[in-house]
Amino acid sequence: MNLSDMNFEISVPQEEFIKKVDDVCIYLRPFEDESYLEEKFNKQIVKEFKKIGMLGCPISKQYGGLGYDILTYLLAIERIGAEGSSMRTFFSVHTSIGQMVLQGWGTEGQKKKYLTRTTNGDILMGFALTEPNAGSDPSSITTQYHKDGNKYIIRGKKHWIGNGTIAGIVTTYAKDKNGKISAFIVDMDSYGIDTKEIRNKIGLHSVINSEITFDSCTIPEDNLIGSEGIGLNVAYSALIDGRLSVAAGSIGVMKDCLLESINYSKSRYQHGSFIGKKQLIQKHISKIVMAIESSRWLTYKAANARQRLFDYVEELKLTDTNWLTKLNRRNNEYAMLRANADRLASIAKLHASNLAFESSNISVQIFGSEGYKKTTRVARHFLDSRATMIYEGTNEVLELKIALDLLGDDYRAY
Numbered sequence: 001m002n003l004s005d006m007n008f009e010i011s012v013p014q015e016e017f018i019k020k021v022d023d024v025c026i027y028l029r030p031f032e033d034e035s036y037l038e039e040k041f042n043k044q045i046v047k048e049f050k051k052i053g054m055l056g057c058p059i060s061k062q063y064g065g066l067g068y069d070i071l072t073y074l075l076a077i078e079r080i081g082a083e084g085s086s087m088r089t090f091f092s093v094h095t096s097i098g099q100m101v102l103q104g105w106g107t108e109g110q111k112k113k114y115l116t117r118t119t120n121g122d123i124l125m126g127f128a129l130t131e132p133n134a135g136s137d138p139s140s141i142t143t144q145y146h147k148d149g150n151k152y153i154i155r156g157k158k159h160w161i162g163n164g165t166i167a168g169i170v171t172t173y174a175k176d177k178n179g180k181i182s183a184f185i186v187d188m189d190s191y192g193i194d195t196k197e198i199r200n201k202i203g204l205h206s207v208i209n210s211e212i213t214f215d216s217c218t219i220p221e222d223n224l225i226g227s228e229g230i231g232l233n234v235a236y237s238a239l240i241d242g243r244l245s246v247a248a249g250s251i252g253v254m255k256d257c258l259l260e261s262i263n264y265s266k267s268r269y270q271h272g273s274f275i276g277k278k279q280l281i282q283k284h285i286s287k288i289v290m291a292i293e294s295s296r297w298l299t300y301k302a303a304n305a306r307q308r309l310f311d312y313v314e315e316l317k318l319t320d321t322n323w324l325t326k327l328n329r330r331n332n333e334y335a336m337l338r339a340n341a342d343r344l345a346s347i348a349k350l351h352a353s354n355l356a357f358e359s360s361n362i363s364v365q366i367f368g369s370e371g372y373k374k375t376t377r378v379a380r381h382f383l384d385s386r387a388t389m390i391y392e393g394t395n396e397v398l399e400l401k402i403a404l405d406l407l408g409d410d411y412r413a414y
Helices: 012-038 044-051 070-081 085-105 108-119 231-265 279-319 332-372 377-388 395-407
Strands: 125-128 144-148 151-162 169-175 181-187 193-197 209-220
Touching: 012 044, 012 070, 012 085, 070 085, 070 231, 070 279, 085 108, 085 125, 085 151, 085 169, 085 181, 085 231, 085 377, 125 151, 144 169, 151 169, 151 181, 169 209, 169 231, 181 209, 181 231, 231 279, 231 332, 231 377, 279 332, 332 377, 332 395
Parallel strands: 125 169
Antiparallel strands: 144 151, 151 209, 169 181, 193 209
């Protein structure tokens, strides 16, 4: 895509699919409202989004998906994000850092066995990288694995795992005795797994987060993703997609905050006029508008960079049976495409998540005391968007990461 093509107009097929997503979101709203207040997972999400293929939106048609490009997927995530970061987080885990890992790194056998069952909703996906003492530094994970004949044995504990108690399979990351990290597909009905839901969260009340304990969990050797020792490569590629999902969802959050704030400011009457006539209220609204527009362009540009990386890898798979060995720093073209996608996704996530929290905070202020109730959408956006500045890479670390790309590795601060 060159600059003359960068109008980001939505095509007719994209528009038709987003309309389907919108219809489902509107139907699910009362179910999501109830689930959020009762702090439980909204089971209707799987049932309803399955009908339009959203559970496999960017996954190849040969594995039961819709085969849509990354921008179309993110436009759908943007719309879902308007319903709340809780609902959007489900898709981030299931698709962005779940299914797309298997599509990008899995063997043909793994994709046929697992992707076809995730795109139709028979099983859901999770992503187990974070640990109690390993968050922004995934290289410090302590979960261990070793090979025993034709099986792998995993021991350790994972923390804050999205979809943890409802997922049928979880991509899991562990170290060998030499400290090399590998990635695995773990069936959650495997021997030696215990899950516990994390409660008493500030927000994200309709998202299932859990601790997962692997006590000599046994999985077949065929469930290794890629090859041994490339686990961090797999995880970092997943985080690119996770950050894009957060950025797109944050745009949806801001759009909903804007709509709610406009409607409320036109109906709330104080000091002789509707508050929408107050200059300070108009200033608040204009801030949200600018936040949306700046975030859209950053996110869509990052989506384009991610699509170029995806297309390159898929073409490499078709032309070279040793494609996996070439996805390393010695492959200059791949390294440049990945670094660009990584950098732009980091910028988009940092920018959009910060502004989503700021926009939701502004919206609560516009609503006044009414906005302090969890029954209002702006209050839920405020509570949920706080988490988006933490997960998929804390925004402080992303700031350092963005600067490091320019300064060079000699100036690494983390």
